[in-house]
Amino acid sequence: MVSKNQIKLISSLHQKKYRLVNQLFFAEGTKVIQELLDSKLELQHLYTTQNDFQSVSLSNRTQISDADLKKISALTTPNSCLAVFKMPEEQTIEQKGIVVALDDIRDPGNLGTILRLCDWFGIEQVVCSVGTVDLYNPKVVQATMGSITRVKVVYTDLEKWIGNSKLPVFGTFMDGESVYETNLPAEGIIVMGNEANGISEGIEAKVSQRIAIPRFGNLQKTESLNVATATAIVLSEFKRKTSV
Amino acid sequence: MVSKNQIKLISSLHQKKYRLVNQLFFAEGTKVIQELLDSKLELQHLYTTQNDFQSVSLSNRTQISDADLKKISALTTPNSCLAVFKMPEEQTIEQKGIVVALDDIRDPGNLGTILRLCDWFGIEQVVCSVGTVDLYNPKVVQATMGSITRVKVVYTDLEKWIGNSKLPVFGTFMDGESVYETNLPAEGIIVMGNEANGISEGIEAKVSQRIAIPRFGNLQKTESLNVATATAIVLSEFKRKTSV
Known part of the structure; x- marks a missing residue:
């Protein structure tokens, strides 16, 4: 189950100002989410319609309905999963390459x-x-x-x-x-x-x-x-x- | 004014089967439409919210409201114009280049x-x-x-x-x-x-x-x-x- 407050939070992340306020963003689809999970990024929460991503602890993972995924997705045809990540700290560019x-x-x-x-x-x-x-x-x-x-x-x-x-x-x-x-x-x-x-x-x-x-x-x-x-x-x- | 039948026809052209049946397709936006007008393609009808494209005869051009344009457009944010063209005859490819x-x-x-x-x-x-x-x-x-x-x-x-x-x-x-x-x-x-x-x-x-x-x-x-x-x-x- 995904709560009304969670739906409200994720929906707000479609807009830049709320991404900045919450220091959160989201990604969709198995491939992209897996790449982000494999990186240094910190997962806030994962929502999936399948029983997948078993390496993610249950406290960080919620199985949701297709209807709920549609409510939070930015895609016209949602994938099977959406994950919210914490924004990394701002990086610096070196004068090379x-x-x-x-x-x-x-x-x-x-x-x-x-x-x-x-x-x-x-x-x-x-x-x-x-x-x-x-x-x-x-x-x-x-x-x-x-x-x-x-x-x-x-x-x-x-x-x-x-x-x-x-x-x-x-x-x-x-x-x-x-x-x-x-x-x-x-x-x-x-x-x-x-x-x-x-x-x-x-x-x-x-x-x-x-x-x-x-x-x-x-x-x-x-x-x-x-x-x-x-x-x-x-x-x-x-x-x-x-x-x- | 654009008639209900015209709206119905153009809306049908969003789908491939109706484009084939009618041998028509449409384009949107001043730049693309102008390029198609300058080509060998034959205009079926032009719909515009402005008083532009004056080189197109009034029998082929209708000034329409933003609301009507939104009904026929394929864009989330419609441009100011939409033009329906006849499909050209099928072409052949030469074995060169x-x-x-x-x-x-x-x-x-x-x-x-x-x-x-x-x-x-x-x-x-x-x-x-x-x-x-x-x-x-x-x-x-x-x-x-x-x-x-x-x-x-x-x-x-x-x-x-x-x-x-x-x-x-x-x-x-x-x-x-x-x-x-x-x-x-x-x-x-x-x-x-x-x-x-x-x-x-x-x-x-x-x-x-x-x-x-x-x-x-x-x-x-x-x-x-x-x-x-x-x-x-x-x-x-x-x-x-x-x-x-």
Whole structure:
């Protein structure tokens, strides 16, 4: 049984302000929950419609009905389980390796996909502008497919943070140099911009190297790539060139 | 004013079977609609809450209320316009250049993003298995951002189609050769597999060259890339190597 108060608490966690107040967030689905359980994150409570997750003690685990799961789920078609976790302490970013900097990424699916890409390419640090969608938004947690536990993410005044960094700063622009031809280093900041507006002016001024993904289609028409697919191509090029 | 019958017709177009029966589909948002209007597609009717799209004759254009738009829209937060188009005649794929073959891609956002990528990279032909999500699904149309007008897409028995082709067949597998190291031709079929199950057995048997996107992260953990981001990286590599 899940109490009315628990339903109320979890429903509130769909909103960022209540996630912050309670320092809690939730994840859904066996795969993602198992990855979070295997990480350093602390479980607050697990709700499941099955008799699974037996390694979780009964004091932390409640079997619930499909109807109750539907009440607390953020998914149109809920999975069989939902788990509430405590937010970890805020992390810090070190000035080394490749750091991905996100300038107001608004779509939760894009942020989640970018974190999954960073995980794949062994990039451990992501810095987000304060206008970037919240890491603990349920759709972001879902789209990361567990990568959220392996990539450090901080939110900060991105312009100031980049200004204080000594790493070279790469940004993608239509008029940049082909990323296929550019010499890419093993250390640097890669800025990816907002879905509609690209990289903001203040941050553009701090970019030391303008790169571009060459376009082969109809030059009059095809306007842009989705930011997650653009990130995929740029990270692939950085890794291809620096891992030999 | 939009009549009850029109609302009923457009609402039915949310479902594939009624799109097929009526040979109609719809798109939403100024940008996508404008791209479709600029293409060879034939407009059936345009509904807009603004006094825009003045180049469309009044017999083909109806100004409607926000409330009525909400009734016919497939979006949670509707745009200001929705346009119904006639489906074009079925197209045929030629055995030349790069052809992307999709083996049961189920997510509409993934299919739309892949078509946008093909458009960017100048790849004009896409062959889909019959189990792939419908091209005219409203979410696919939306995610293509207009690329739907510039990329030829056909649905067919993919295994048979590949079997009859003389082009070399590339497929991504965990145990494939690094796509960075592989010699890639200017002509060939690139197979991308289902989100959960990858490339199906019958089609795998027809793959002549197994390629892989090298992984740099924690090898125990990171399981896979999203199919759209994997497509981004593979297409980028093909184009980078064959365009010099």
